[in-house]
Every structure is written in structure tokens, then in C-alpha cells.
Amino acid sequence: MECKIFILNLLVLGIITLNHYGCAAEVSGCGQRPLVDAPGGSRIVGGQIAPEGAWPWQVSIQRGFFHTCGGSVLDSHWVVSAAHCFYDDPSPLNLQVLAGQQFLLNMGQHAQYRSVKKIVIHSDYSDLTFDNDIALLQLSKPLQFTNYVQPVCTFANQTEEEKLNLSMCFITGWGATAYEGPTEVNLREAEVQLILRETCNQLGWYYGTITPNMVCAGYEEGGIDTCQGDSGGPLQCYSEEQDRFYLLGLTSFGSECARPKKPGVYTRASMYTDWMHRKAKSSSPALVVHAIFIHITAVLTTLWMLTVA
Numbered sequence: 001m002e003c004k005i006f007i008l009n010l011l012v013l014g015i016i017t018l019n020h021y022g023c024a025a026e027v028s029g030c031g032q033r034p035l036v037d038a039p040g041g042s043r044i045v046g047g048q049i050a051p052e053g054a055w056p057w058q059v060s061i062q063r064g065f066f067h068t069c070g071g072s073v074l075d076s077h078w079v080v081s082a083a084h085c086f087y088d089d090p091s092p093l094n095l096q097v098l099a100g101q102q103f104l105l106n107m108g109q110h111a112q113y114r115s116v117k118k119i120v121i122h123s124d125y126s127d128l129t130f131d132n133d134i135a136l137l138q139l140s141k142p143l144q145f146t147n148y149v150q151p152v153c154t155f156a157n158q159t160e161e162e163k164l165n166l167s168m169c170f171i172t173g174w175g176a177t178a179y180e181g182p183t184e185v186n187l188r189e190a191e192v193q194l195i196l197r198e199t200c201n202q203l204g205w206y207y208g209t210i211t212p213n214m215v216c217a218g219y220e221e222g223g224i225d226t227c228q229g230d231s232g233g234p235l236q237c238y239s240e241e242q243d244r245f246y247l248l249g250l251t252s253f254g255s256e257c258a259r260p261k262k263p264g265v266y267t268r269a270s271m272y273t274d275w276m277h278r279k280a281k282s283s284s285p286a287l288v289v290h291a292i293f294i295h296i297t298a299v300l301t302t303l304w305m306l307t308v309a
Contacts, residue, residue: 036051059073070232072234072236076143084127153244155269155273169193178257194237199216200216220260220261225258227254227258
């Protein structure tokens with residue numbers, strides 16, 4: 001009997017430990033907006049202020065509490081952004097991530113601030129071509145998922161991206177609304193159209209500089225685009241089939257802002273799914289604890305069965 005009680009106590013202790021590291025607390029859903037209905041079919045002309053809680057995976061990445069770039073919540077420990085945001089200063093010191101907030105000047109009750117433990121920049125990032133413009137930020141403490149803070153969905157691979165019915169795509173951020181203008185204090189949103197790489201690489205557009213790791217989004221006539229301060233933020237697309245949003249791209253670069261035939265260029269997230277998972281797994285203590293717990297649970301379960309027998 002004492003042996004049985006001892007084994008049960010170990011199992012309970014393991015579950016408590018797992019919860020402490022955030023593994024069991026992870027939600028199974030992603031790309032869902034508890035406070036906002038599914039998007040309608042009309043275009044958001046020129047962009048508008050986003051409703052509070054409309055994009056719960058969007059974060060503001062700040063240095064010294066000043067907004068510098070956007071990012072997206074992958075899970076409770078990790079945020080994905082653009083490599084060029086950190087290339088000149090890869091130190092996590094004085095870097096913060098703000099989640100759950102729409103208005104930057106007044107912290108609401110739903111805001112969550114986290115310092116950054118580690119920055120992982122893609123080793124093949126080029127500051128000349130912006131190829132492989134992606135980075136991961138490991139948070140010092142896990143985020144708590146609420147109606148205002150949720151993870152975005154990522155594609156398993158390029159095949160899944162192509163198979164899903166991505167009916168509407170949106171850009172979001174606190175960036176400037178005009179080239180070289182000031183950044184915004186309210187999160188803004190706008191609907192954009194995906195543009196074929198072949199079109200984007202034409203003469204008069206980007207003339208062959210768009211690689212398979214990139215995607216263009218905007219309008220041929222210009223007028224709606226991401227701008228300075230939006231870098232690293234999400235290009236998110238809605239799947240009617242799955243009723244959720246997927247991270248299609250990360251705001252990377254453009255020729256000024258909202259110019260005709262110069263749409264925004266985004267890092268194609270589906271090209272980096274394996275890289276993101278591999279880097280996060282190798283650095284996340286929660287995942288290590290999870291693996292150890294699963295192994296210990298199996299051993300303790302076997303011992304329990306032996307004591308019962």
C-alpha cells in the first residue's frame with residue numbers, strides 16, 4: 001500500500017511540475033479570435049484601427065519600452081519576427097515583448113509584458129537581399145493565453161499552405177501610415193491581396209529579386225501597405241475550411257510604402273516551419289521537462305501495474 005501511495009504522489013508531483021513549466025497549460029487551438037467574428041468579405045479601404053482583441057497573436061517588440069517591430073505569438077514561450085529587426089543589435093538586453101494590447105500609450109488590464117531571454121536569427125539571413133528574414137524570440141516567462149493573447153496557426157509545410165482555402169489576408173501593425181511618417185499608437189489593420197511571385201518579379205515591379213522564400217501582398221495600384229514600424233508583424237490569412245487564421249508571412253521589406261507595383265514583401269512562413277520547431281525545441285526548457293515527464297510517467301505506470309498485480 002505504501003508503495004502505491006508513493007507512486008501516486010510522484011505522478012501528482014509530475015503533473016504539477018508540468019503545469020508550472022506551461023506545458024499542460026498550452027491551448028490546443030490557434031489562429032482563433034474569441035472576441036471577434038469571422039472576417040467579412042469587404043475590403044478595408046486604406047486600413048483602419050483594429051478592434052480591441054481582434055489580433056490576439058500580434059505583439060509589439062520594444063527596446064526601452066519604445067515600439068520597434070511587430071511579431072506573432074507561436075506558443076507561450078516563443079514569438080516570431082523578422083531578422084532585420086535584430087541584425088544590428090542581436091542582444092536581448094533592454095528588449096521587451098508586449099502582448100494583449102491594442103493601444104500602446106496606456107497599458108490595459110489585458111496587457112502582458114515579457115522580457116526576452118534569447119534571440120535566434122536565421123543563420124542564412126542576408127541583410128542585402130532580405131532572404132531568410134526571420135527570427136525567434138524566446139520569452140523569459142511564458143505568456144498566459146486569454147481572449148486577448150492567443151497563438152497564431154502555422155502551416156505544416158508548403159503543401160498544406162496551398163491546399164487550404166485562404167480566402168482573406170490581412171496586415172496589422174503599429175507602423176507609419178505614410179513613408180517616413182511617425183508610428184501609430186493604435187494597432188491598425190488592412191486587407192490585402194496576394195500577388196503571384198511571377199508578377200512581383202516583373203520589370204517595373206521588383207525585377208527578379210523576390211525569392212521562393214518570399215511572398216508579395218498588396219495591390220498593383222498601391223495605396224494599402226505595411227510601412228516602417230510594421231516589420232516582423234504578421235501577414236495572416238483566414239481559412240474558411242478550418243475557421244482560423246494562419247501565419248502566411250512576416251513583414252520584411254518594400255520600396256517606400258504603398259507605391260504602385262511595389263507591394264509589401266513578406267517572409268514566407270511555411271518555408272521555415274521545420275526551422276522554427278527545431279530551434280524552439282532545442283532551447284525550450286518546457287519541452288525538455290515535457291519529454292522527461294512522459295518518460296517518468298511511463299515508468300511509474302509500469303510500476304503501478306506491477307504493484308496492482
